[in-house]
Amino acid sequence: MKKLTFLRSADRNVKASICLMGLGQLMYGQIGKGLAYLVVFACGILYFLKRGASDLAGFFTLGTKEADAWFGIEGDNSVIMLLMGILSLAAVLLFIGCYFSNIKDAYETQLLVQKGGKPLSFREDLKKLLDRKFYKTALFLPIIGVFVFNILPIIFMIAVAFTNYGGSIVPPKLIDWVGLDNFLQIVTLKKFAPTFGRILSWNLLWAVSSTLLNYFAGLGLALLLNKKCVKGKIIWRAFPVLAYAVPGFIILLGFRFMFSYGGPINQIITDLGYKAVGFLDIDAKWMARLIGLLINAWLSIPSIMLLTTGILANIDGNQMEAAKIDGAKRWKQFTKIILPFVLFSTTPVLISQFIGNFNNFGVFFFLRGGLYLDGYFLASDTDLLINWLYNLSISNNYYNIGATISLVIFLITSALSLLVYVKSPSYKEEDVFR
Amino acid sequence: MKRILCLLLAALLSLGQLTACSIKKEEAETEKVSQATSASALTSIYNGELERNVTLRVLENDTAIEQGYFKELIAAFNEKYKDYGIVAVDANMDQRSNLADDGPYGYGPDVLYQANDSLMKYVDGKHIYPIPAENLECFSQIPKNAWAAYKSEVDGTSYYMGVPVNVQSSMLFYRKDMLPSDWETKWDDNKNKVPDMVENWNDLYQYSKTIVASGEGKYGYMRSLFDVYFSSGFLFSYGGYIFGDNNTNPEELGLSAGKAEVGADVLQKLAAVMNEECIDDSITVNAYSKLADGSYFATMTTPDVYTLFIKELVSEYEKQGMDREAAQTLAEENLVVTGVPMLPASGDLTEENPELIPFKAMGGINGYAISAYTKAPNASLAFVDFATSYEMLLKRNELLGIIPARADAAKEAGGVAEVVFNSLDKGNIVIMPSITEMVQVWAPAETFFTDLAKDAFRTTDKKYTSYDTLKSALKAVDQQIYDAIYTLSE
Numbered sequence A: 001m002k003k004l005t006f007l008r009s010a011d012r013n014v015k016a017s018i019c020l021m022g023l024g025q026l027m028y029g030q031i032g033k034g035l036a037y038l039v040v041f042a043c044g045i046l047y048f049l050k051r052g053a054s055d056l057a058g059f060f061t062l063g064t065k066e067a068d069a070w071f072g073i074e075g076d077n078s079v080i081m082l083l084m085g086i087l088s089l090a091a092v093l094l095f096i097g098c099y100f101s102n103i104k105d106a107y108e109t110q111l112l113v114q115k116g117g118k119p120l121s122f123r124e125d126l127k128k129l130l131d132r133k134f135y136k137t138a139l140f141l142p143i144i145g146v147f148v149f150n151i152l153p154i155i156f157m158i159a160v161a162f163t164n165y166g167g168s169i170v171p172p173k174l175i176d177w178v179g180l181d182n183f184l185q186i187v188t189l190k191k192f193a194p195t196f197g198r199i200l201s202w203n204l205l206w207a208v209s210s211t212l213l214n215y216f217a218g219l220g221l222a223l224l225l226n227k228k229c230v231k232g233k234i235i236w237r238a239f240p241v242l243a244y245a246v247p248g249f250i251i252l253l254g255f256r257f258m259f260s261y262g263g264p265i266n267q268i269i270t271d272l273g274y275k276a277v278g279f280l281d282i283d284a285k286w287m288a289r290l291i292g293l294l295i296n297a298w299l300s301i302p303s304i305m306l307l308t309t310g311i312l313a314n315i316d317g318n319q320m321e322a323a324k325i326d327g328a329k330r331w332k333q334f335t336k337i338i339l340p341f342v343l344f345s346t347t348p349v350l351i352s353q354f355i356g357n358f359n360n361f362g363v364f365f366f367l368r369g370g371l372y373l374d375g376y377f378l379a380s381d382t383d384l385l386i387n388w389l390y391n392l393s394i395s396n397n398y399y400n401i402g403a404t405i406s407l408v409i410f411l412i413t414s415a416l417s418l419l420v421y422v423k424s425p426s427y428k429e430e431d432v433f434r
Numbered sequence B: 001m002k003r004i005l006c007l008l009l010a011a012l013l014s015l016g017q018l019t020a021c022s023i024k025k026e027e028a029e030t031e032k033v034s035q036a037t038s039a040s041a042l043t044s045i046y047n048g049e050l051e052r053n054v055t056l057r058v059l060e061n062d063t064a065i066e067q068g069y070f071k072e073l074i075a076a077f078n079e080k081y082k083d084y085g086i087v088a089v090d091a092n093m094d095q096r097s098n099l100a101d102d103g104p105y106g107y108g109p110d111v112l113y114q115a116n117d118s119l120m121k122y123v124d125g126k127h128i129y130p131i132p133a134e135n136l137e138c139f140s141q142i143p144k145n146a147w148a149a150y151k152s153e154v155d156g157t158s159y160y161m162g163v164p165v166n167v168q169s170s171m172l173f174y175r176k177d178m179l180p181s182d183w184e185t186k187w188d189d190n191k192n193k194v195p196d197m198v199e200n201w202n203d204l205y206q207y208s209k210t211i212v213a214s215g216e217g218k219y220g221y222m223r224s225l226f227d228v229y230f231s232s233g234f235l236f237s238y239g240g241y242i243f244g245d246n247n248t249n250p251e252e253l254g255l256s257a258g259k260a261e262v263g264a265d266v267l268q269k270l271a272a273v274m275n276e277e278c279i280d281d282s283i284t285v286n287a288y289s290k291l292a293d294g295s296y297f298a299t300m301t302t303p304d305v306y307t308l309f310i311k312e313l314v315s316e317y318e319k320q321g322m323d324r325e326a327a328q329t330l331a332e333e334n335l336v337v338t339g340v341p342m343l344p345a346s347g348d349l350t351e352e353n354p355e356l357i358p359f360k361a362m363g364g365i366n367g368y369a370i371s372a373y374t375k376a377p378n379a380s381l382a383f384v385d386f387a388t389s390y391e392m393l394l395k396r397n398e399l400l401g402i403i404p405a406r407a408d409a410a411k412e413a414g415g416v417a418e419v420v421f422n423s424l425d426k427g428n429i430v431i432m433p434s435i436t437e438m439v440q441v442w443a444p445a446e447t448f449f450t451d452l453a454k455d456a457f458r459t460t461d462k463k464y465t466s467y468d469t470l471k472s473a474l475k476a477v478d479q480q481i482y483d484a485i486y487t488l489s490e
Helices: A002-009 A012-019 A023-027 A031-061 A078-114 A122-130 A134-160 A181-188 A192-226 A233-245 A248-259 A264-271 A285-312 A317-325 A330-358 A361-368 A385-395 A399-423 B002-037 B041-045 B062-066 B069-080 B099-105 B116-120 B144-148 B201-213 B228-236 B260-272 B282-292 B303-319 B324-334 B377-387 B390-400 B407-413 B415-425 B436-440 B442-455 B467-489
Strands: B055-059 B087-090 B111-115 B151-154 B157-160 B163-169 B171-175 B219-221 B249-253 B296-301 B335-338 B361-371 B429-431
Touching (some): A012 A023, A012 A078, A023 A031, A023 A078, A078 A134, A122 A134, A181 A192, A181 A399, A192 A233, A192 A285, A192 A385, A248 A285, A248 A361, A285 A330, A285 A361, A317 A330, A330 A399, A385 A399, B041 B157, B055 B377, B069 B087, B069 B377, B111 B116, B111 B377, B144 B415, B201 B219, B201 B260, B201 B296, B228 B361, B228 B429, B228 B442, B260 B442, B260 B467, B282 B296, B303 B324, B324 B335, B335 B415, B361 B377, B390 B407, B407 B415, B436 B442
Parallel strands (some): B055 B087, B055 B111, B361 B429
Antiparallel strands (some): B163 B361, B171 B296, B171 B335
């Protein structure tokens, strides 16, 4: 209805802009802007004639001619075509966006003229872009950057989940769209479903327990080091920071060696006359999981401690004093004042910790990677979904299945994060600590 | 507007899917026909005329570059072909660089030196050129089974895709000073002046037991069972294999074939005279120092790590107060590298005077291949021919200690080189499969060997108590590998 009104009220110049980008502006005497729109239009058309159209077609076909280096046949590269196809789709959207902005601009000029004003000159338009609409000018380049470096790979990964890319089908072989086949394979293949269920349940348990352990241990350490009676705080704080500073995978490889049969922990145990303990061997299901949990805590607690130390410094001393005068015990002070205050500030961190732990690839890859156990398909009992994804996509080259599992992981983590966030004080009690 | 855009994109996507398949199939058919009618690949690639004024980028092994061998090789080649203006240079990239990733975009080398399994993974996408092997000077000197590692069928024709240079396989490393003083009288039944414990596993097992029983915390033979490269040889020796049709048919898995379970049992018995360090792979890191400090009498590994053992032994002797030169001499004299001991045909390590069978070790062949993206295939072929000549392989052996794949060079080098080459020639080295499906073998097999090693130390809940249980476990491994290869492509 609004559109019909717009079309009825649009004047000759606006209709000209609908027919040809920039024409309306030229008819209003806005030569600079009109020409700029015309140049954009010409560039767009030239791009589509030169490669945009073929790139777009390539997105749908993913190649029609297979390369053969032996006979000098230069074929299509499906992966590149997929990527270029996504870019050309983006270019189409950008072009459509420009076209609409051209119509909108012409209509705004019409309204201005109808109110008795004069169409803006090119100089005034530029001034507007540097002043009132500066946010658009300033954000243009970052938005392009975010698209190329963040959004494009994500769209590419999502697209791969709908193809048969992987296994023996890698360039120069041509890749095809397979629709929802990969998703169906994950849930219907009898080898997949049980493994998926087992890993998912362990993954959830792991993510929840490791996040809670790291969070409360980090907070506990921060509270401890915040106490007035603790002497040499800087020195005590330095130790966790040192652990934090060493690259995680080096620490993990170190722990793997320490817990192995030839490592120092077992050496000490055997030297004391006891039997070596298979911390990380093939039968060590829960023991290995527990060790993973503790080592992950060793790696993550320092960052939580540093974060919460900063937040604790902002607690209102008067409030604490008042609570003490009112007779609140330490536990009450913690549960009623400190914890809500820290939770309010750190819920987003807690969520990112949860996602980080859910997708914690390193811990079990470095500690216990390379085992495929009974009852699991290409996985072991300590593997998380991300490790399984790695086994499938990198060790076995099934990029399409890897991309599909990534999407599933994304759906799970985003749903859980959203749920936690909506239920959190950061969201529900936004005004409380303001 | 948003809805219209979404609908438009969805419609385009569905249309694209429908049309794409038909176009693709049609054109792919045409392509096949055109290839079938083309002349053979070899004649289309090599015209026999050397390209002039070209630079060949050669991807070499890091050690060959570090030890100066590569510098000598390209200097000699460049001198020989200076009239043609052909210059070979270091491709200056990681030795494990992937041609399939770099080649199509013009970043790959012209000639590359890698292991057979790495090189052969480029065959599927035709990333490397076939080689007219029969025309090369080295052809008759390299055994057929080494060439077989590089043989592949493409478009219905068999081609050699690379040229073997270096043989990698297992060897037994032991300390001479840890032999019993009376070995010549008590441990040399066949009176061939070679200790029996390094000739057959029955004696090595007995000797290991004796060392362990002495209670000094020392061990005889020690090796991580986790490592498939070394452990699989025990299965191969009794009839096991990885893939069917000489490791070319991934539909047929054979780790449980023949009497492979006997080999697994031998391996488990050996694990019982080691300690639990044989379960995981930490021992691989410790082996050099443990052999050097006298904790282990012997271990099995590849000859390319010889220098690491020597380094540790030298440092141990230096700690005892020796000067560097004397320590070096003593280390080289004390550390002996020899072929892998023979196995009892019965699989019984306690049998006296057993009938012995050779140990069939897994091995690899490193070699040269020519990139399909080179602009100078004839000059590249000339480089490969030059680099695999008798003189160059002998020099390679001299500087890098590698075992030449050429019979004449191996014979001239003598010692370990000759032992390994003879093993290859007699078929006692099973070359690692060159097909891409090999990547699915490692993890399931590693898990089995880890479990097998662990079982030697389980007390009440042993899993592998008979040949039948071992056979079933090996069959499960075969099935697991098969599933890994085929489940997702079904």
